[in-house]
Amino acid sequence: MQRRHHAIPLQQAVQESPSFALLANRLRESSERLQTIRSLLPAPLRASVQAGPIEDGVWCLLANSNAVAAKLRQMVPALQAHLNTKGMPVSTIRIKVQSRII
Numbered sequence: 001m002q003r004r005h006h007a008i009p010l011q012q013a014v015q016e017s018p019s020f021a022l023l024a025n026r027l028r029e030s031s032e033r034l035q036t037i038r039s040l041l042p043a044p045l046r047a048s049v050q051a052g053p054i055e056d057g058v059w060c061l062l063a064n065s066n067a068v069a070a071k072l073r074q075m076v077p078a079l080q081a082h083l084n085t086k087g088m089p090v091s092t093i094r095i096k097v098q099s100r101i102i
Contacts, residue, residue, distance in 0.1 A: 029088075030054045034061075036086050037079045045071060050098070057091035062098045069095045 034051035041049060048068045052060030063069035072079075072095045080093055 026054050030059065033059060033083060033088050033090070036088060037082055040075070040079060040082055042071070052094075052096060054090070057089070058094060059090040059092070060094045060096055062096055064098055066097055069097045 030051040030053065033054070034049070038046055045068055048064045049072065050062040050064075052062045054060070061072055063072055076093045076095070080090060083090055
């Protein structure tokens with residue numbers, strides 16, 4: 001008997017797999033946090049910051065340069081306070097510089 005493999009939509013795979021569902025939930029939470037703080041970021045920095053992983057109350061923001069990372073580190077207390085007031089608490093915000101692949 002031959003077994004046929006059928007492709008399934010990504011959304012269905014996420015719903016049927018606990019691991020994927022957890023990953024999708026973390027991705028959504030991280031993206032929501034970035035949207036919440038985006039208005040606090042200076043306009044020139046907004047395109048230079050991406051949402052990173054979130055786990056156990058630690059959220060990571062990804063900066064595209066050292067200069068952007070330095071500015072974000074100065075803003076961490078304000079960003080964290082804003083998230084707390086919006087009901088999205090994080091215990092720590094880490095800033096990482098994304099390495100570029102050439």
